[in-house]
Amino acid sequence: MALLLLAQIASGDSGRVELIAHPEVGAQLLTRDTTRAIFAMRQRTWPDGQAVRVFVLANEHEDHVRFVKERLAVYPHQLQLAWDRVVFSGTGQAPTRVTSPTEMRERVATTPGSLGYLATEHLDERVQVITME
Structure with a gap:
């Protein structure tokens, strides 16, 4: 991880927003379509069946x-x-809002199955x- 960060900073990629997950999530690669479905709250589980938070x-x-x-x-x-649709239709919940990047990092690091970005x-x-x- 440290090497990845150093490489990104050296390449001028320090402002990029990365997709992040809890360290025990087994998936290390997601397609854009899958990521979009998860963030739109249409896909609620990881490929291994664990719930996505x-x-x-x-x-x-x-x-x-x-x-x-x-x-x-x-x-x-x-x-x-998309979030409003799943909430108002009663078919799901909106994602959990956090107030800062620091809170995002803490919540993803400590919540099994979690997904976010930083x-x-x-x-x-x-x-x-x-x-x-």
Whole structure:
């Protein structure tokens, strides 16, 4: 993990927002479609059957906007509409909102099955980076 961080910083990629998961999550690679389905709350389990617990920052947070636009290829308001649909239809729950990147890192690091995102400058060894293809 430390080498990954050093490589990203050296390459000028320190502002990138990475997909992160609890360290015991078995999946280390997700497609964009799968990631989008998880964040839209349409897919609720990991491939091994473990429940996914999704954490997000506020819709206006710079890291949320960058992650949603650059990594999921949708707009924040589109994701919010997906959450509203599952909540109002009674078919699911919205993701858990956190107030800061620090809280995001702590919650993902300590919640089994969790998934979130962080700018590279907030990463540490307590969470794993998930590669998106």
